[in-house]
Amino acid sequence: MFIVNSPVVETLQVHENIFIQKIHSPEIASIIKPGQFLNVRVSVNSFPLLRRPFSICDVNGENIFLMFNILGEGTKILAKKQKGDLIDILGPLGNGFNLEGEYKNAIIVAGGLGSAPFPLVTRIIKNSKNILSLVGGRSTQDIITYGMQNVQVSTDDGSQGFNGNVVQLLEKHLANIDNKTTKVFACGPNAMLRALKDFCIKNNLDCEVSTESAMACGFGICQGCPIESTTNDDKYLLVCKDGPVFNVKDVVI
Amino acid sequence: MSNIDLSVNIGSLKLRNPIMLASGTVGYGNEISEFSDLNKLGAIVTKSLSLKPRKGNPPQRIVETPAGMLNAIGLANVGVDVFLKEKIPFLKQFDVPLICNIAASSVEEYVECTRNLTSEETIKAFEINVSCPNVKEGGLQFGNDVNAVANVTAKVRAVTNKPLIIKLSPNVSYISEFAKVVKDEGGDAVSAINTLVGTSFNIFTKKPKIFNVNGGLSGPAIKPIALAKVLEISRKVDIPIIGIGGIMNWQDVVEFMIVGASAVQIGTLNFIDPTAPEKIIKQLEDYCIASNVEKLSNLTASYIL
Ligand SMILES: Cc1cc2nc3c(=O)[nH]c(=O)nc-3n(C[C@H](O)[C@H](O)[C@H](O)COP(=O)(O)OP(=O)(O)OC[C@H]3O[C@@H](n4cnc5c(N)ncnc54)[C@H](O)[C@@H]3O)c2cc1C
Ligand SMILES: Cc1cc2nc3c(=O)[nH]c(=O)nc-3n(C[C@H](O)[C@H](O)[C@H](O)COP(=O)(O)O)c2cc1C
Numbered sequence: 384m385f386i387v388n389s390p391v392v393e394t395l396q397v398h399e400n401i402f403i404q405k406i407h408s409p410e411i412a413s414i415i416k417p418g419q420f421l422n423v424r425v426s427v428n429s430f431p432l433l434r435r436p437f438s439i440c441d442v443n444g445e446n447i448f449l450m451f452n453i454l455g456e457g458t459k460i461l462a463k464k465q466k467g468d469l470i471d472i473l474g475p476l477g478n479g480f481n482l483e484g485e486y487k488n489a490i491i492v493a494g495g496l497g498s499a500p501f502p503l504v505t506r507i508i509k510n511s512k513n514i515l516s517l518v519g520g521r522s523t524q525d526i527i528t529y530g531m532q533n534v535q536v537s538t539d540d541g542s543q544g545f546n547g548n549v550v551q552l553l554e555k556h557l558a559n560i561d562n563k564t565t566k567v568f569a570c571g572p573n574a575m576l577r578a579l580k581d582f583c584i585k586n587n588l589d590c591e592v593s594t595e596s597a598m599a600c601g602f603g604i605c606q607g608c609p610i611e612s613t614t615n616d617d618k619y620l621l622v623c624k625d626g627p628v629f630n631v632k633d634v635v636i
Numbered sequence: 637m638s639n640i641d642l643s644v645n646i647g648s649l650k651l652r653n654p655i656m657l658a659s660g661t662v663g664y665g666n667e668i669s670e671f672s673d674l675n676k677l678g679a680i681v682t683k684s685l686s687l688k689p690r691k692g693n694p695p696q697r698i699v700e701t702p703a704g705m706l707n708a709i710g711l712a713n714v715g716v717d718v719f720l721k722e723k724i725p726f727l728k729q730f731d732v733p734l735i736c737n738i739a740a741s742s743v744e745e746y747v748e749c750t751r752n753l754t755s756e757e758t759i760k761a762f763e764i765n766v767s768c769p770n771v772k773e774g775g776l777q778f779g780n781d782v783n784a785v786a787n788v789t790a791k792v793r794a795v796t797n798k799p800l801i802i803k804l805s806p807n808v809s810y811i812s813e814f815a816k817v818v819k820d821e822g823g824d825a826v827s828a829i830n831t832l833v834g835t836s837f838n839i840f841t842k843k844p845k846i847f848n849v850n851g852g853l854s855g856p857a858i859k860p861i862a863l864a865k866v867l868e869i870s871r872k873v874d875i876p877i878i879g880i881g882g883i884m885n886w887q888d889v890v891e892f893m894i895v896g897a898s899a900v901q902i903g904t905l906n907f908i909d910p911t912a913p914e915k916i917i918k919q920l921e922d923y924c925i926a927s928n929v930e931k932l933s934n935l936t937a938s939y940i941l
């Protein structure tokens with residue numbers, strides 16, 4: 384965990400409102416793990432004041448990649464950064480996905496911008512595991528499949544792929560899923576994660592989810608990012624330090 | 637090496653420089669030690685400790701606001717016993733004065749916390765957070781009631797010989813009245829200010845953005861208010877003041893000292909740049925050299941009105 388000023392290599396607009404930013408950061412690239420995140424200071428003055436958390440999207444050599452959409456002022460400023468502009472990054476933060484283990488089949492479930500951490504996950508496991516990627520969104524413009532493999536799409540409005548939500552799409556595959564050799568990795572809106580949790584527990588599927596929370600520090604000093612634990616009633620877990628990736632069994636979503 | 641003297645005194649508490657890290661913005665020191673050499677700092681103040689562990693408020697606890705943030709953490713902390721057993725051993729390794737901040741929901745709890753902690757030699761002073769609801773007296777915050785602040789100061793004073801700092805709430809009309817009772821009841825110093833009560837709503841759902849509805853405002857947005865409160869105390873009461881509120885750089889530190897602060901605490905800035913406090917100390921030294929200030933503490937209350 385440290386702070387670096389790293390130059391932007393390029394900012395690509397890959398979709399109507401989706402940006403991929405390539406940043407030259409050998410310090411971060413050499414140690415960051417899939418599912419970890421970075422806390423980015425988009426402006427040197429006080430507006431916006433706090434850093435903005437972003438998942439590590441991908442790593443290639445000495446370059447790291449972020450994927451984001453423009454939501455408010457912070458992401459608007461970030462999207463304008465051009466080649467050579469320095470970005471103040473604090474990281475790597477959090478725990479990341481546990482990709483190791485005996486499982487043979489990985490099912491990736493992503494909703495909307497929840498696709499962000501999966502290009503790196505895919506890069507790491509593509510030669511050792513069978514990957515099925517299920518990508519959902521409200522409508523076709525919310526579907527992000529960048530850097531993913533063996534993709535099936537669902538949309539709430541039926542404008543692309545399966546008509547329904549991504550957990551319903553997963554349910555359609557149930558007959559072909561062997562829960563002893565399969566692990567699910569997911570990221571997306573809370574409503575999706577909640578439905579996925581129910582599904583995985585019911586079907587005894589091992590599942591890790593990447594969660595989100597408002598954050599001030601990102602490294603455990605502000606206590607601003609609590610998430611309810613299923614095993615300890617006396618204490619919240621912290622999304623930034625104990626997560627953002629949790630086994631679905633361990634947290635109340 | 638320069639001959640610049642950055643040291644300051646707060647009553648009998650001697651600090652190598654005036655830069656302290658504020659309660660609730662350093663946890664118990666371990667995370668921030670990865671970014672910064674704690675031994676360079678003036679002091680660190682722990683997260684508010686209560687007698688028993690506190691779970692704190694449900695999410696959402698924080699939201700950013702213009703040049704600031706609101707927090708309603710709900711005083712989540714490990715409690716006095718776990719602090720002594722699990723956090724002190726880490727903090728012992730450092731040569732930085734440790735100030736224990738205490739929060740409680742009754743006068744008795746303040747006293748018991750202090751009594752349980754005061755024999756621990758690593759703890760060099762106490763800071764009493766009075767911005768907590770007084771559960772026995774109908775939930776009004778201690779910090780909004782002059783008599784309650786006087787009572788807490790006197791009762792805690794009776795159980796410790798260590799420097800006693802009372803951290804004042806800014807959510808009052810005349811903060812100097814509170815500083816005066818702290819002095820009268822034997823407190824050694826006051827910290828000013830804690831966060832200001834604020835809220836923020838989502839205009840589409842018409843719901844508050846934080847679970848607790850109200851939160852405490854911190855960050856650069858509150859600096860002018862904090863400066864005015866420090867100046868008010870400085871002009872009315874002869875007591876050392878620790879200035880807090882919105883410090884973002886060395887210039888802010890100098891400004892707080894000029895209006896009356898003997899030392900300062902840095903809070904929200906630690907979230908954004910945990911290396912900033914150490915940088916600010918170096919910059920204060922450079923400032924002293926450039927401005928021919930031999931002893932930084934000479935700045936305290938050097939205002940010209
Ligand atoms: C661990 C983690 C990883 C993340 N990874 C990514 C990523 O890879 N790509 C990406 O685009 N975004 C990611 N996010 C979300 C990202 O941090 C926010 O989109 C960003 O902070 C928005 O900043 P802004 O200044 O543009 O918008 P703001 O003005 O801060 O926010 C715009 C709106 O979004 C809401 N909002 C902002 N952050 C959150 C949040 N965390 N939860 C709920 N509501 C929120 C605000 O309340 C506001 O209504 C991640 C968040 C976390 C906690
Ligand atoms: C997230 C957060 C948690 C805080 N927790 C405490 C606390 O436990 N006890 C306390 O006395 N003050 C607490 N404070 C107040 C700070 O110590 C400080 O008084 C305030 O933030 C103003 O300073 P700043 O503008 O530099 O942040 C907290 C502040 C923040 C932002």
Ligand code: FES
Nearest residue numbers: 601603605606623
């Ligand atoms: S964001 Fe500060 S503790 Fe998690």
